[in-house]
Amino acid sequence: MGALKQYAKYVLPLVTIIAVSCLMALMFYPMMNAQVRELPVAVLSLDEGATTAQGEVNVGDAMVKKLTEASAGDSSSADADEQPMVWAKVASKDELDKGFADHDYYAAIVIPKDFTAKQMAVKQAAAKAQIESATALAQTMAKAQAEAAGQGLTGAAAQQYVQAAMQKAIAAQSGTATGAAGSVSDGGSASGTSDSAGASASSDDENAPAVTLTIDNSKSPLVASLLKQSVPTMLSQTGVKVEVKTINAGDVKSNSSLPTAAMMGQNVLIMPTYMMSLIVAVLTVMQLGRKHYDSKPQRWVSFGMQLCAALVWSLCVALGACCIFAMLGSGWPPAAMIGFLWLASFAVMSVMLALMNIAMPLGAICGVLGLGLGMTSGLFPYELLPGFWRDWVYGWVPQRYIGDGVRAVLYSGDGWWNAASEPLMIVMCVGLVVFIVAGLLPLGKRGRE
Numbered sequence: 001m002g003a004l005k006q007y008a009k010y011v012l013p014l015v016t017i018i019a020v021s022c023l024m025a026l027m028f029y030p031m032m033n034a035q036v037r038e039l040p041v042a043v044l045s046l047d048e049g050a051t052t053a054q055g056e057v058n059v060g061d062a063m064v065k066k067l068t069e070a071s072a073g074d075s076s077s078a079d080a081d082e083q084p085m086v087w088a089k090v091a092s093k094d095e096l097d098k099g100f101a102d103h104d105y106y107a108a109i110v111i112p113k114d115f116t117a118k119q120m121a122v123k124q125a126a127a128k129a130q131i132e133s134a135t136a137l138a139q140t141m142a143k144a145q146a147e148a149a150g151q152g153l154t155g156a157a158a159q160q161y162v163q164a165a166m167q168k169a170i171a172a173q174s175g176t177a178t179g180a181a182g183s184v185s186d187g188g189s190a191s192g193t194s195d196s197a198g199a200s201a202s203s204d205d206e207n208a209p210a211v212t213l214t215i216d217n218s219k220s221p222l223v224a225s226l227l228k229q230s231v232p233t234m235l236s237q238t239g240v241k242v243e244v245k246t247i248n249a250g251d252v253k254s255n256s257s258l259p260t261a262a263m264m265g266q267n268v269l270i271m272p273t274y275m276m277s278l279i280v281a282v283l284t285v286m287q288l289g290r291k292h293y294d295s296k297p298q299r300w301v302s303f304g305m306q307l308c309a310a311l312v313w314s315l316c317v318a319l320g321a322c323c324i325f326a327m328l329g330s331g332w333p334p335a336a337m338i339g340f341l342w343l344a345s346f347a348v349m350s351v352m353l354a355l356m357n358i359a360m361p362l363g364a365i366c367g368v369l370g371l372g373l374g375m376t377s378g379l380f381p382y383e384l385l386p387g388f389w390r391d392w393v394y395g396w397v398p399q400r401y402i403g404d405g406v407r408a409v410l411y412s413g414d415g416w417w418n419a420a421s422e423p424l425m426i427v428m429c430v431g432l433v434v435f436i437v438a439g440l441l442p443l444g445k446r447g448r449e
Contacts, residue, residue, distance in 0.1 A: 026372030034376075034384040036084045039223060041231075042099055042108035043067055044090045050116040059119055059209070060111035064089055084230075100216055100247065103419070106381075107215040107227050109235075119209040210241040218248035218411035220381045221266070250411035253331040268324050269333070269341065269406045270378040270399055276317045277345045278367040281352035284309050289357060293443050303435055306353050314345035337409045339416030344402045347424040350431025351398075357438040370397060378403035398427055 047060025067087040088105065090096045099105050213231050217224045224246065232242040252265055288306045293299040318341035326332045356363030374397030377385065382394050394400055405420030412418075 023368060023372045026369075027375045030376035030380060030385050030389050033386045034380055035386075036223075036226065037383050038083060039085045039106050039227075039383050040088055040104060041085050041227075042088050042090045042096055042105040043111075044093065044096050044108060045111040045115075046093075046113045047111050047115040048113045048117075050120050057116055057120070059116040063111060100214075103216065103219050105216065106219050106223050107213060107231065109231070110212045110214065112211070115209050115211070209239075210243055211235065212243050212245055214245045214247060216248055217246050217250065218407050221407075221411070222379070223381060223384070248411045248413075250413075252410055253329065265325070265328075265330050266403060266406050266410070267379055268328055268330075269321050269337070270402045271375060272321045272324055273317060273341050273345055273402055274348060274371060274374070274378075274399055276320060277314065277348040278352055278371065280313045280317065281310070281349045281356065281367070282364065284313065284349075285353060285356045285360065285363070296439065296443065299443070300439055303357065303439060306357075307350065307435075310346055310349040310353060314349055315342050317345040318342040334409055334413075336414070336416045337406070340405045340409055340418065340421065341402075343416065343421060343428075344398065344405065344424050347428040347431065348398050350428050351434065352431075354431045354434035354438055357435065358441065370399075373397060374399035398424065401427070 043064050045058075045060035045064045047058055049056055049058035049061070051057075068089045090099060090108070093110075096105075096108055096110070100108070213227070213235075215224045215227050228244055228246075232244060235242050284306050288302060288309060290298075290302060293302070315338075318338050321341055322333050322338055352363050352367050354363075355366050373389070373393050377389060377394050377397050378399030382390055385394060401420040401423045403420075405418055405424070408414040408418040408420060409416070
């Protein structure tokens with residue numbers, strides 16, 4: 001026995017290193033292997049179409065059909081989960097608003113009612129400009145030929161004279177376009193000709209077909225940042241101008257311009273709440289729990305004292321997490337955040353306390369595993385997580401619901417009771433049920449003995 005203890009002091013650090021390494025791997029694996037898969041994005045066409053010589057044309061409906069059919073085609077393939085976005089057609093603005101209210105979509109593309117009309121107008125303006133340019137060149141050629149004949153030039157000399165005049169005219173047209181672009185980019189004073197060209201370019205830009213990309217920041221600030229970069233780039237390749245609109249932007253302060261700052265702002269509320277709840281639960285059981293109970297009423301009294309202590313300490317945890325958030329430069333969160341984190345911390349503590357009253361190692365192991373498996377689930381949405389986390393972790397870890405509630409308060413302006421509060425109440429009820437199970441166990445059958 002003495003030899004075993006002697007070797008234990010050398011083995012214990014190695015076991016600790018292995019355990020911490022495995023825990024860190026669980027915490028960071030989903031983050032390092034995240035991929036965008038099947039983000040639900042709504043698409044709504046209000047386009048009224050236009051009448052052309054070929055008949056009725058509706059470019060907006062054609063765009064919706066192309067996007068949704070592409071998603072439907074991909075979903076039937078073996079690599080369906082690799083597509084980054086799934087386009088969902090909505091029939092009306094009311095249906096879209098309801099989808100955003102229910103957080104069904106990360107974003108939506110809305111095609112305006114005059115989309116086809118503007119596109120036709122732009123094409124007609126471009127065709128007209130080409131005709132005018134060709135007409136001007138033809139007039140220049142005719143004028144140059146007349147001048148060459150008037151000068152008595154014939155043959156190759158006349159042809160060279162006409163070519164020189166045409167090149168000069170083409171260069172003049174190119175110079176006018178370049179001057180207009182320079183006038184717009186420099187934004188400074190230029191000649192009357194450049195100002196006129198700049199005004200024409202601005203007018204063309206106003207008449208260009210544009211769609212509105214509405215992004216829900218509260219569903220996931222990380223995904224919102226990705227969509228702001230990717231979707232406009234994708235649509236601009238088709239010649240469509242995109243106007244980006246953000247809803248539920250919140251009033252979260254940050255001294256950093258990096259998109260990861262918003263994500264870390266959430267994490268300083270989610271992770272400390274879970275970790276402090278776990279640590280306080282361990283300390284509460286160690287202080288208020290007993291190795292042996294003389295009677296079951298004595299055990300129930302101990303359980304009641306632990307829950308009362310947890311109710312008080314969970315409020316302190318909520319205040320502590322809010323203090324961390326404020327000290328990092330994000331300002332003090334809304335008062336509703338304290339109430340929500342109070343509920344979240346008490347829910348986590350109730351489960352941890354109950355499990356540790358059945359067996360101390362059981363509660364500790366479950367708490368640590370929950371920390372490793374659930375940290376990323378509080379930050380990353382379902383669509384970004386690896387398969388194992390999506391199928392087996394995301395549905396039950398409390399960090400997921402803590403994250404949903406934090407975002408609801410910070411970005412949507414919800415109160416302490418929001419979409420994530422009910423699942424956390426269920427977590428708390430599970431803890432109370434486990435407490436009852438622990439109380440019904442025979443006396444003396446506890447893991448701390």
